[in-house]
Amino acid sequence: MPRHELLTGNEAVAHAVAMAKADVIGIYPITPQTTIIEEICNLAANKTFSPKIVHVESEHSAMATIIGAAFTGVRTFTATSSQGLALMHELLHWAAGGRLPIVLANVNRAMAPGWSIWTDQNDSLSQRDTGWMQFYCESAQEVLDTIFLAYRVSEQVLIPSMVVLDAFVLSHTSEPVEIPDNETINKFLPNFTPSFKLDIDNPCSFGALLRPQFYQEVRHKLNDAMSEALIKINESDKLWKQLTGREWGIVTEYRADDADYLFVTSATTASTAKPVIDKLRKEGLKIGLIKIRVFRPFPFEQVKKYLTKCKRAIIFDRNISYGHHGIFAQEIKSALYGVKNSPEILCYTGGLGGKDITPQLIEETIIKGTKTKLNGSLFEWI
Amino acid sequence: MPIKSYEVRFHGRGGQGVVIVSKIIGYAAFLNKSYIQCFPEFGVERRGAPVKAFLRISNQQIFIRSSIEKPDCIVVLDPMLLSQHDTLAGASSDCLLIINSRTADLQIQKSFNNICVVNASDIAVQNGLGTATTPIVNTAIAGAFAQATEIIQMKHLEKAILKYSPAKIQENVKAAYQAYNTVSKPIPLK
Structure with missing residues (x-):
């Protein structure tokens, strides 16, 4: 039987990692991630699970440690935020290039300077091209479920996975979470046995020199595996629904069916937007919500499917690519390039460095987005 | 879709157990099958500095994830904070004000229809919680909250204190009951 507990987003990560029985965990503290590794250490001390926890001297070493462990075929985990993730950057490439199924929780924290411990997505989105999958979550329940997935x-x-949650708004917010029983997790997450691993009885070389005739082929395979991942995410989501009654999708819609306007966003902003959509619907505006949960691999087909049904898409990014505009918006535009019935697109960036995204702010953005006269595409700060 | 949640904002000082009391009350409501969401002020907490915590209670899933700007109830653990500009910010005259104070003679900048004053400091000291100068008032305040709002039940509050109190559990439970039995229903103060 599942049980219900009050958990923060960070505690949800820790409980899921314990239930997934991660074998090796590299830990190095950084706000607002630190309570993840604290709770993991509590759970290990209580014998909920028995991982090898390795205290290291930097995030770079945390990732290096679990890369080494993952090559031996064990389940691994680490968590970080902001500058900590940036320090891992070199090794993120090693993890993906090494085709290691590492899971990392990144608590979105704005990049310094100026010094900030609050949320925005520029840390994780700066790692877009490292070859990791990225999942953006809106609730502690989604966080828990996504770690298993x-x-x-x-x-x-x-391919390694980055499970992403907003600083404080999710990481430090307590809410009811349904925790599945171990039997459910065993059905969903079988023991992992890789085809190749570091093994003294069967010596292999990993990460060796790749001459030009082989390198691209290996990268091509990584990219193909990303496409396959979308299929596997979908299959796993269906199985999770059978087992728990919950599914999270890849791109999800809320009241989008007959919408003239779509508000497109990610993470906790999508949660706060739901009551706003309800309010505006009541007032007669045909508005719906699209949440992009899986950012890598990018869900081109799903984005096309939903967005070609509306007249205008109002995209809200909690991130910025300097000299361009919001990063989700860029990706959505590229998905719609040359597609028949593409909507008008308005790109807004806001909520950086923890600036509160209130229902009022979302409502004002939507109203502005529906009324603006458009000449080409538009980018504005909120 | 969601009806409006009951929204509570807590004001106290670092070390008074402001964040813990939001969790204790939240957990008590959760045990009564409510949806809840509680979170600390997203800042850097220091002993003695003003600290805020937030709590939403609803009979339906809670989607809004921004901080609470128009609370239905404000809980003040240190009456000195009443003079701070943001303590009563966004509160209408219908907002319930629960104040820990040794005296009912309080300078309140706005007019409120419902004010509940509880001497949580003395209750805490009597139960050996903290010291006379820095009493740990949060569990007494939780008892006053239960009486004033009737949103949580004492049997659930007791379980919540068992779960979240780091020490002196029985003393904390006793303080909560003492405050619950001491305070009257909120009285209109003009």
């Missing part, structure tokens, strides 16, 4: 899919397609 990330392990399952990563181990199927041999």
Whole structure:
């Protein structure tokens, strides 16, 4: 039987990692991630699970440690935020290039300077091209469920996963979470046995020199595996629904069916937007919500399917690519390039460095987005 | 879709157990099958500095994830904070004000229809919680909240204190009951 507990987003990560029985966990503290590794250490001290926890001297070493462990075929985990993730950057490439099914929780924290411990997505989105899958979550329940899904899919397609949650708004917010029983997790997440691993009885070389005739082929395979991952995410989501009654989708819609306007966003902003959509619907505006949950692999087909039904898409990014505009908006535009019935697109960026995204702010953005006269595409700060 | 949640904002000082009391009350409501969401002020907490915590209670799933700007109830753990500009910010005259104070003679900048004053400091000291100068008032305040709002039940509050109190559990439970039995229903103060 599942049980219900009050958990923060960070505690949800820790409980899921314990239930997934991660074998090796590299830990290095950084706000607002630190309570993840604290809770993991509590759960290990209580013998809820028995991982090898390795205290290291930097995030770079945390990732290096679990890369080494993952090459031996064990389940691994680490968590970080902001500058900590940036320090891992070099090794993120090693993890993906090494086709290691590592799971990392990144608590979105704005990049310094100026010094900030609050949320925005520029840390994780700066790692877009490292070859990791990225999942953006809106609730502690979604965080818990996504850790299990990330392990399952990563181990199927041999690509590492980054499970992303907003600083404080999710990481430190307590809410009811349904925790599945161990039997359910065993059904969903079988033991992992890689085809190749570091093994003294069967010596292999990993990460060796790749001459030009082989390198691109290996990268081509990684990219193909990303496409396969979308199929596996979908399959795993269906199985999770059978087992728990919950599914999270890849791109999800809320009241989008007959919408003239779509508000497109990610993470906790999508949660706060739901009551706003209800309010505006009541007032007669045909508005719906699209949440992009899986950012890598990018769900081109799903984005096309939903967005070609509306007249205008109002995209809200909690991130910025300097000299361009919001990063989700860029990706959505590229998905719609040359597609028949593409909507008008308005790109807004707001909520950086923890600036509160209130229902009023979302409502004002939507109203502005529906009324603006458009000449080409538009980018504005909120 | 969601009806409006009951929204509570807590004001106290670092070390008074402001964040814990939001969790204790939240957990008590959760045990009564409510949806809840509670979170600390997203800042850097220091002993003695003003600290805020937020709590939403609803009979339906809670989607809004921004901080609470128009609370239905404000709980003040240190009456000195009443003079801070943001303590009563966004509160209408219908907002319930629960104040820990040794005296009912309080300078309140706005007019409120419902004010509940509880001497949580003395209750805490009597139960050996903290010291006379820095009493740990949060569990007494939780008892006053239960009486004033009737949103949580004492049997659930007791379980919540068992779960979240780091020490002196029985003393904390006793303080909560003492405050619950001491305070009257909120009285209109003009």
